[in-house]
Amino acid sequence: MRIDVVTIFPEFFDVLDISLLGRARQTGILDVRAHNLRDFTHDRHRTVDDTPYGGGAGMVMKPEPWGEALDAVLGEGKPGELASAPVVIFPSPAGTVFTQKMARELAGREHLVFGCGRYEGIDQRVFEHTAERAEVRLVSLGDYVLNGGEVAVMAMIEAIGRLIPGVVGNPESLVEESHEDGLLEYPSYTKPATWRGLEVPPILLSGNHGAIERWRHEQQVERTRRVRPDLLPPE
Ligand code: JQB
Numbered sequence: 582m583r584i585d586v587v588t589i590f591p592e593f594f595d596v597l598d599i600s601l602l603g604r605a606r607q608t609g610i611l612d613v614r615a616h617n618l619r620d621f622t623h624d625r626h627r628t629v630d631d632t633p634y635g636g637g638a639g640m641v642m643k644p645e646p647w648g649e650a651l652d653a654v655l656g657e658g659k660p661g662e663l664a665s666a667p668v669v670i671f672p673s674p675a676g677t678v679f680t681q682k683m684a685r686e687l688a689g690r691e692h693l694v695f696g697c698g699r700y701e702g703i704d705q706r707v708f709e710h711t712a713e714r715a716e717v718r719l720v721s722l723g724d725y726v727l728n729g730g731e732v733a734v735m736a737m738i739e740a741i742g743r744l745i746p747g748v749v750g751n752p753e754s755l756v757e758e759s760h761e762d763g764l765l766e767y768p769s770y771t772k773p774a775t776w777r778g779l780e781v782p783p784i785l786l787s788g789n790h791g792a793i794e795r796w797r798h799e800q801q802v803e804r805t806r807r808v809r810p811d812l813l814p815p816e
Contacts, residue, residue, distance in 0.1 A: 582690070582745055584613040585654040586734055587647070588697035589629060591615035593731045600739065605748040613738065621649035630700050639701040647696065647707040654694050655714055667692040669715045670737070671708065672730035676719035679737055681760040683720070687737075688744035695737070697730035763812055765805045767797040 586594055594615040597606070605611040619627035622645075630640035655667055668690050677683075687693060694715070696703070711717050722733040742748055744755065758766055770781040784796045805812050 582611050582688075582742075583657075583692045584611070584695070584738060584742075585657070585693075586613070586615045586695045586697065586738075587618055587650045587654065588615060588695075588731055588734075589618050589699055590697075590729075590731055591617045594735070596735070597738065605742065605745065608747070610745055610747050611742055616650060616654060618646050618650055621646040621653070633701065637701075641701055642698055642703040642707075644704040644707050644710075647703060648710065651694070651696070651707075651711055651714075665689075665691050667694055667715045669694045669696060669711050669717050670734075671696045671698065671703065671717070671719050672722065672727075672733035672737070673698065673702065673719045674721055674726055676721040678724075679720050679722055679733075679740070681740070684737070684740040685744055687741045693741070695730070695734040697734055699729040762801075764801040765809060765812070767800040767804070 588594070592615075594613065597613055606613060618629055622628055629642055629646050631643050633639070633641045651669065655669075668687065670687075670693060672695070696707075708717055708719065720733075720737070722736055727733060746752070755761065770785060774781050774786065782796070784792055787793070802813075
């Protein structure tokens with residue numbers, strides 16, 4: 582999978598070299614490249630923002646650098662190959678909420694482009710114009726306000742990247758975890774069996790794999806009912 586990120590903070594994405602995705606990047610399964618939006622400006626000050634039409638607080642990102650940056654990354658791709666159309670994702674507090682289901686869909690695509698806004702966001706025409714050349718999605722990490730798209734994109738790349746075959750060592754760990762079955766995960770324990778007076782639930786030491794599986798499922802359902810009842814089907 583090819584991932585291009587357009588941002589005014591490309592160094593922010595250097596941290597991907599030391600994350601879980603590092604191995605996949607070395608083997609070529611995942612090719613992530615960060616591009617500096619300011620490289621697509623033409624003025625001495627490498628200006629990417631301007632005051633909003635209609636007034637109001639803050640600044641808005643100018644459309645021209647975005648147009649040129651997206652021309653460049655959408656033009657690259659893999660020529661001649663039957664790769665699926667690129668998806669361009671703009672993180673935005675006004676987007677649809679990012680979910681595990683969305684991560685799974687995006688993990689099946691060949692080319693993702695992330696556009697990281699800053700300030701009060703990007704000129705609306707950038708979304709309209711890009712939608713004529715690619716599949717565009719406005720996606721929100723959750724219902725809180727960040728200062729820009731970079732942190733959201735980092736989270737999305739991690740969630741998507743680990744679903745690409747060969748990125749996470751054990752494919753079973755992908756299906757057993759939170760959200761893949763619509764429930765929160767069960768509590769986990771390791772050695773020692775007693776720690777600071779706290780015992781591991783005896784069932785986990787019983788060797789009865791059927792009973793352990795049932796206990797874990799009960800824990801998942803109980804935990805989900807307690808903290809995330811919105812994830813359960815209505816009574
Ligand atoms: C600028 C962002 C998020 C991208 C995600 C999430 O856009 C704004 N509007 C009002 C106030 C502040 C901003 C700042 N901002 C680009 C940008 C915020 C994403 C963002 C996000 N994904 N919250 N905020 N869940």
